Every structure is written in structure tokens, then in C-alpha cells.
Amino acid sequence: MKLLLSLILIIAACNTTEKRQTASQEVSRSPWFFETTTYNIRNPLFDDVELRTGYYVESTPxxxxxxxxxxxxxxxxxxxxxxxxxxxxxYRVIFFDYMGQGASGGSMNNTRIVDSANESLQISTQAKYIWSKYVDKKDELNGQDCSHSKKFVMGWSTGGLAAYTLVHEGWADAVAMITPGIHVKAFVGESATDKSLMLTFKQTISERTLTRNTFSGTFDPHIEPIKPISPAVIPLFAANLMISSKLSQKWKVPAAIPGIAFLSGTNDTYVDREAISKTLKKNAPHFEQVKYDGALHELQNEMPEVSSDLYARTVRFFDGLTAGSPAAPGMAL
Structure with a gap:
């Protein structure tokens, strides 16, 4: 009898230890999943490119x-x-770095927003490919995938314009845009006050022109460098961006596609806040607009009162489109 009791206690202890180890692994596991993906550029003038791709896994159902x-x-x-x-x-966030940005190979100069002659160079085309790569991928720990998710898209600045392109193409089910490049400025960042910087290929894109938040005494999320440093060093992309921005100002958005646009203050040196607002009121009147007076371009990394409000509104927006999701009600703060 004593031997049987001892065996039961040993088995119970092993099971408890295994559960504790599993829980510990889940707690310590990084939410980032990164890998390198070879992207096939279907144009003989360009080589295939290695892109950093992946997702940030959800920590709740x-x-x-x-x-x-x-x-x-x-x-x-x-x-x-x-x-x-x-x-x-x-929410699981699927992502990739554009060519020549972050940890991706290639050159941003070869990237396009709208280019019907070179569709594989378009961010929207690459985005669809990356979505298809991860939509059925089960996370190794929680076993969940995105196969039952709507095609939610979120983009900032150039990415906001690319997200708007996916809406225009009828691919996205809903979109959240942060200071989208629907009306971009010719002289951005530091060159807004010193145009010679653009002409001499010096750095014009800087943290101090992107956000008022200096992150003094706290974590600075900008862990990887600004690259490229100026639109002037990628003239082919810069020209395409200006052209695509003009084209986007004519796009009408169907009322069936919901959207929210987060807009910076009028002192944003990268885009024209009021022009964007006017265009969206005309072409996407059902889109919600949220304006942050005084804020600069990178709203998601702006002062806490701005970024926190943007985070909360983004979650509420997507929550309103996920009725019947398995997640528990309420929003984490």
C-alpha cells in the first residue's frame, strides 16, 4: 500500500512539474516570430530579395x-x-520589412505603391503574399491560425497609403490608417526648414521630426535605425510615392468597407493633415477620423496621451468587427 501511494505521489509530482514548466515556457516565450522569406520579383531586371517577415503573437484568446x-x-x-x-x-499582427528597410535585403528604391507595369514591386502585392504565407500558419504553442480572420489592415504613413491601396483594390475587409500618405509633402522632416538637405542627400527623416516623445527615462521603441535616411537617396520610390499619392486622392471607398484614420497635427512635416481629412470626407465619408492637434507624424510612438488613445481606439474599432470572437469581453489596458 505504501509503495502504491509513493508511486501516485511521484506521478502527481511529475505532472505538476511538467505543467509548471509549460506555463513557464509560455510566460517567457517571446511574442515575436521572425524569419527570412525569399520574395520572387517577377521582373528580369530585378533579383529576388530576402525579406524579414513574421508575426507578433496574441497573448489572449x-x-x-x-x-x-x-x-x-x-x-x-x-x-x-x-x-x-x-x-x-x-490580435495577432502579421508584418514584413520593405525592401532595404529594417532587416530586409534589396533597396527601397525598387519599391512601388502603384505600378501596373511592375505589380510585384508594389507594397500591396507583397502584403497579399505575406498574408497568404501566414494566414494558415498555426502558432507553435497555442495552435491558433488566422484562417477565420477577416483581412484587417493597419498602416502608418507610406504604409497607410499602401493600406488604402488594398482597400481600393477590394482586398481589405477593414482598415486603420495612421497619418496616411494620401497627401504627402515634397520637403519632409528636417528639409521642411532647410530644403538644401534634400538636395545634398543628407538626413531628412529624423526621430525629432517624427515624434515629440524623447522617451527620456523610459523605453525607446526605436531600436533599429532610420533607413533610408532621406527620400532623396531613393528617387525612383520617392517619385512613385508622389504619383501614387495624387492617384489615391481620386479613389472612392465603398461604404461596406469600414475604416478609421488617425491624423496628426497641422505641424506634421510629412503629410498635409487638413488635405487628407478633406479627401477622406469626400471619398470615404463613412470613415471615422481622429485628429491629434499638436502631434507629429508617428502617432503610435507619440506622447503617451496620444499613443494610448490611438491604441485604445484601434482595439475598439477592430473589436466592433469581430462579433462572436472567442476572446473574453473587455479590453486590456
Missing amino acids: LKGCILYLEGLADSVANQAPLFNHLSKNG
Whole structure:
């Protein structure tokens, strides 16, 4: 009898230890999943390119998946605060770095927004490919995938314009745009006050012109460098961006596609806030608009009162489109 009792206690102890180890693994596991993906550019003039791709896994029951499109000169690794908030509220964020940005190979000069002659160079085409790559991928720990998710898209700046392109193409089911490049300025960042910087190929895109937040005494999410440093060093993309921006100002958005646009203050040196607002009122009158007076371009990494409000509104927006999701009610703070 004593031997039997001892065996039962040993088995119970082993099971408890195994459960504790599993729980510990889940707690310590990084939410980031990164890998390198070879992207086939279907044009003999361009070589295939290695892109950094992946997703930021949800930390609560999965509600849906969001395809995030970064801004010019950015890196997905710089968006941890936004991704973490979405993760805590049940959203998986699928992402990739554009060519020549973050940890991706190639050159941003070969990237396009709208180019019917070279569709494989378009961010929207690459975005669809990345979504298809991860939509059925089960997370190794929670076993969940995005196969039942609507095609939610979120983009900042250049990525906001690319997200708007996916709406125009009829691919996206819903969109959240942060200071989208629907009306871009010719002289951006530092060159807004010193145009010679653009002509001499010096750095014009800078953290101090992107956000008022200096992150003094706290975590600075900008862990990877600005690359490229100026639109002037990627003239082919810069020209295409200006052309695509003009084209987008004529696009009408069907009322069936919901959207929300987060707009910066009028002192934003990268886009024209009031022009964007006017265009959206005309072409997408059903889109919600949220304006942050005084804020600069990178709203998701702006002062806490701005970024926190943006995070909360983003979650509410997507939550309103995920009725019947398995996630528990309520929003994590």
C-alpha cells in the first residue's frame, strides 16, 4: 500500500512539474516570430530579395489578425508598443520589412505603391503574399491560425497609403490608417526648414521630426535605425510615392468597407493633415477620423496621451468587427 501511494505521489509530482514548466515556457516565450522569406520579383531586371517577415503573437484568446504596413525608413521592430497592445487584446499582427528597410535585403528604391507595369514591386502585392504565407500558419504553442480572420489592415504613413491601396483594390475587409500618405509633402522632416538637405542627400527623416516623445527615462521603441535616411537617396520610390499619392486622392471607398484614420497635427512635416481629412470626407465619408492637434507624424510612438488613445481606439474599432470572437469581453489596458 505504501509503495502504491509513493508511486501516485511521484506521478502527481511529475505532472505538476511538467505543467509548471509549460506555463513557464509560455510566460517567457517571446511574442515575436521572425524569419527570412525569399520574395520572387517577377521582373528580369530585378533579383529576388530576402525579406524579414513574421508575426507578433496574441497573448489572449485570438480575435483576429491584422496585417501591419510600416512607414518609409521604418522597421517592424520599432513598433513593439503598438503590437504589444494589440496582442494583449487578442490580435495577432502579421508584418514584413520593405525592401532595404529594417532587416530586409534589396533597396527601397525598387519599391512601388502603384505600378501596373511592375505589380510585384508594389507594397500591396507583397502584403497579399505575406498574408497568404501566414494566414494558415498555426502558432507553435497555442495552435491558433488566422484562417477565420477577416483581412484587417493597419498602416502608418507610406504604409497607410499602401493600406488604402488594398482597400481600393477590394482586398481589405477593414482598415486603420495612421497619418496616411494620401497627401504627402515634397520637403519632409528636417528639409521642411532647410530644403538644401534634400538636395545634398543628407538626413531628412529624423526621430525629432517624427515624434515629440524623447522617451527620456523610459523605453525607446526605436531600436533599429532610420533607413533610408532621406527620400532623396531613393528617387525612383520617392517619385512613385508622389504619383501614387495624387492617384489615391481620386479613389472612392465603398461604404461596406469600414475604416478609421488617425491624423496628426497641422505641424506634421510629412503629410498635409487638413488635405487628407478633406479627401477622406469626400471619398470615404463613412470613415471615422481622429485628429491629434499638436502631434507629429508617428502617432503610435507619440506622447503617451496620444499613443494610448490611438491604441485604445484601434482595439475598439477592430473589436466592433469581430462579433462572436472567442476572446473574453473587455479590453486590456
